Amino acid sequence: MKAFVERIPLKGRPVLRPVEPAPAAGASSRLDLYAIMTLLLLLVYPSSYWYVRIPLTVLCVSAFVFSALRFDPRFWFVTAMVVMAGNYQNWFIVDNHKYLLGYWCLALFCCLLTEAPEKTLAQIARKLIAFSFLFAVFWKIASHDFLNSTFFHYALLLDDRFRGVSELLGGMTNELMDANRTAYRALLNFDSKIDTVQLLFTRGITYLARIVTWWTLLIELLVAVSFLWPLGKSISRWRDFFLIVFILSTYSVAPVLGFGWTLIIMGLVQCENRYRYVRWLYMAAFVVLQIYNLPFRAILGADSP
Amino acid sequence: MNRKQARLRALVWGSPILLCAIACLQIFLAMTKSLSPWKGGGFGMFSTVDSPDARFLRIYLVNGSEETAVLLPDNLKTLGRELQTIPSTALASDLAQRLARGTWTPYRMTDPVRHYQNTQTGNDNETLAGVAGPSDTTSLNGNSADVVKTLPDGQVVFPKLLRMRERGSAASKGEEAVAFQRVRVEVWKYNLDVGASQLKAAKFLEATADAQP
Numbered sequence: 332m333k334a335f336v337e338r339i340p341l342k343g344r345p346v347l348r349p350v351e352p353a354p355a356a357g358a359s360s361r362l363d364l365y366a367i368m369t370l371l372l373l374l375v376y377p378s379s380y381w382y383v384r385i386p387l388t389v390l391c392v393s394a395f396v397f398s399a400l401r402f403d404p405r406f407w408f409v410t411a412m413v414v415m416a417g418n419y420q421n422w423f424i425v426d427n428h429k430y431l432l433g434y435w436c437l438a439l440f441c442c443l444l445t446e447a448p449e450k451t452l453a454q455i456a457r458k459l460i461a462f463s464f465l466f467a468v469f470w471k472i473a474s475h476d477f478l479n480s481t482f483f484h485y486a487l488l489l490d491d492r493f494r495g496v497s498e499l500l501g502g503m504t505n506e507l508m509d510a511n512r513t514a515y516r517a518l519l520n521f522d523s524k525i526d527t528v529q530l531l532f533t534r535g536i537t538y539l540a541r542i543v544t545w546w547t548l549l550i551e552l553l554v555a556v557s558f559l560w561p562l563g564k565s566i567s568r569w570r571d572f573f574l575i576v577f578i579l580s581t582y583s584v585a586p587v588l589g590f591g592w593t594l595i596i597m598g599l600v601q602c603e604n605r606y607r608y609v610r611w612l613y614m615a616a617f618v619v620l621q622i623y624n625l626p627f628r629a630i631l632g633a634d635s636p
Numbered sequence: 637m638n639r640k641q642a643r644l645r646a647l648v649w650g651s652p653i654l655l656c657a658i659a660c661l662q663i664f665l666a667m668t669k670s671l672s673p674w675k676g677g678g679f680g681m682f683s684t685v686d687s688p689d690a691r692f693l694r695i696y697l698v699n700g701s702e703e704t705a706v707l708l709p710d711n712l713k714t715l716g717r718e719l720q721t722i723p724s725t726a727l728a729s730d731l732a733q734r735l736a737r738g739t740w741t742p743y744r745m746t747d748p749v750r751h752y753q754n755t756q757t758g759n760d761n762e763t764l765a766g767v768a769g770p771s772d773t774t775s776l777n778g779n780s781a782d783v784v785k786t787l788p789d790g791q792v793v794f795p796k797l798l799r800m801r802e803r804g805s806a807a808s809k810g811e812e813a814v815a816f817q818r819v820r821v822e823v824w825k826y827n828l829d830v831g832a833s834q835l836k837a838a839k840f841l842e843a844t845a846d847a848q849p
Contacts, residue, residue, distance in 0.1 A: 418677070422675070422676060422677070423675055423676070423688075423717065423718045423721040423722060424675070424714075424717055424721070425675075426675075426681065427677060427678070427679050427680075427681055430655070430658065430677035431655075434651045434652075434654060434655050435651075437650065437651045437654065438651040441647040441648070441650050441651060442647070444647055445644055445647055445648075451644070451647060451648055454648050455648055455651050455652065458648075458649070458651075458652035459651060459652055459655060462652055462655050462656055462659070463655065463679050464679075466656075466659045466663075466678055466679040466680070467679040467680070467681075467683070469663070470673050470678065470679060470680035470683040470684070471683045473683075474673065474680075474683045474684040475684070476684050476685055476686075476827070476828070477683050477684060479830075480830075481685060481827075481828050481830050482682070482683065482684055482685055484828055484830050485685045485828040486682070488828075489835075514835065515835065518826065518835060518837055519692050521694070521695070521705050521706065521707045521708075522705035522796075523694070523705075526824075526836065526837045526838065527834050527835070527836045527837070528834065528835050529833060529834055530828075530833050530834065530835055531833065532833065537830075547682070585682065
């Protein structure tokens with residue numbers, strides 16, 4: 332408490348007045364917050380490979396116990412190498428956000444080697460978000476079945492993560508979804524001889540697939556461009572808004588929470604101090620992501636026979 | 637630019653450049669080696685139906701004109717996944733050779749209670765239920781009389797559902813190996829034809845390997 336108050340003589344009587352923490356202390360406490368959020372991400376969404384999960388758990392717990400480790404570049408180098416070694420070993424299985432997590436741990440290592448770690452980390456975070464979205468947009472444009480909305484037709488009909496949306500907004504019934512699932516299994520069963528199965532869907536699915544297709548492309552393009560744009564100019568000022576809208580809209584449908592959390596940490600790191608409410612929006616997005624993960628179908632009884 | 641600035645620039649750009657390098661490599665592999673856009677660090681997830689799950693394997697034991705479809709054993713699932721993600725004739729051939737080296741026998745399952753009672757009376761047999769059984773998304777074609785036999789000791793045998801035993805591992809009592817001449821591994825891909833409302837699969841590649849004597 333002593334550090335945050337000072338005695339100011341006022342008409343001969345000393346009074347206590349809160350003072351702003353020194354910039355250096357503020358920066359290090361924010362850096363600590365980012366480090367803690369990253370450690371929690373590593374712990375809460377662990378790798379499925381024991382040779383990655385166990386070393387990371389030991390590293391993370393050590394860094395919680397010994398806070399100095401969180402500011403030690405060697406710690407983050409080892410953490411990044413463990414994540415990346417796991418990705419390298421299983422490169423054909425791991426999801427893209429595990430790659431992003433590896434780059435992020437490397438970013439923490441790099442920033443701690445500079446004189447202004449928080450500023451450096453913000454610069455790296457902006458670049459990582461920009462490039463990951465740029466490649467995501469590239470794939471959506473280069474793909475032969477995205478722009479014609481075939482992919483989202485498929486996802487809405489056969490990906491269980493989209494089932495709630497298909498039923499709520501696409502007009503699909505349980506019976507139609509189950510019939511499609513049965514057809515899918517018939518095609519993929521190990522002793523199947525068939526090469527074509529019929530799927531059933533409503534007109535609502537067609538409209539929904541088109542809307543989701545163009546929305547996804549638009550919001551990802553806006554995030555990529557706004558994060559690539561020079562800081563403080565034009566569309567760059569809207570980048571946090573676009574990223575938060577992307578997180579809230581995308582992960583409401585496809586709850587890849589590890590990816591969402593990584594983006595939230597990077598968004599928090601790079602957002603500018605002058606927009607304090609933006610930090611709260613990122614934190615709110617984090618809470619909303621957890622709410623998205625609630626088993627709504629089970630709660631509402633949609634899964635019961 | 638002095639040395640300090642160059643160092644700072646390297647630290648700021650190191651991680652993003654690594655991201656771009658791996659993503660460019662992923663694009664190259666996807667364009668030239670059929671790597672699924674979903675995998676490999678190129679951020680192509682949710683951009684196409686062509687995920688590793690849309691590429692599936694059909695595996696047959698061939699004996700003359702007879703073909704028996706088999707499941708991929710658990711110990712080869714990682715190789716199978718790699719084949720689905722970045723299919724190549726070399727990988728398919730490797731998988732076929734490993735499958736051809738194994739001994740294939742019908743699944744046998746025993747009720748755990750019965751198995752316990754048999755161990756008490758010395759009439760022991762391997763319990764396979766829940767150990768290497770097919771997944772819940774797998775089912776057998778044909779009527780039940782063709783696909784299930786119940787033995788006097790309570791074991792249920794699935795003559796059409798084969799499992800691979802590694803070469804050298806001990807056989808269960810009464811277990812008979814299925815004869816075959818070669819193994820054929822097929823990689824299939826499906827696509828959605830929205831106009832026809834159909835999921836259409838086509839064979840992408842195949843490889844065969846002769847059974848080891």
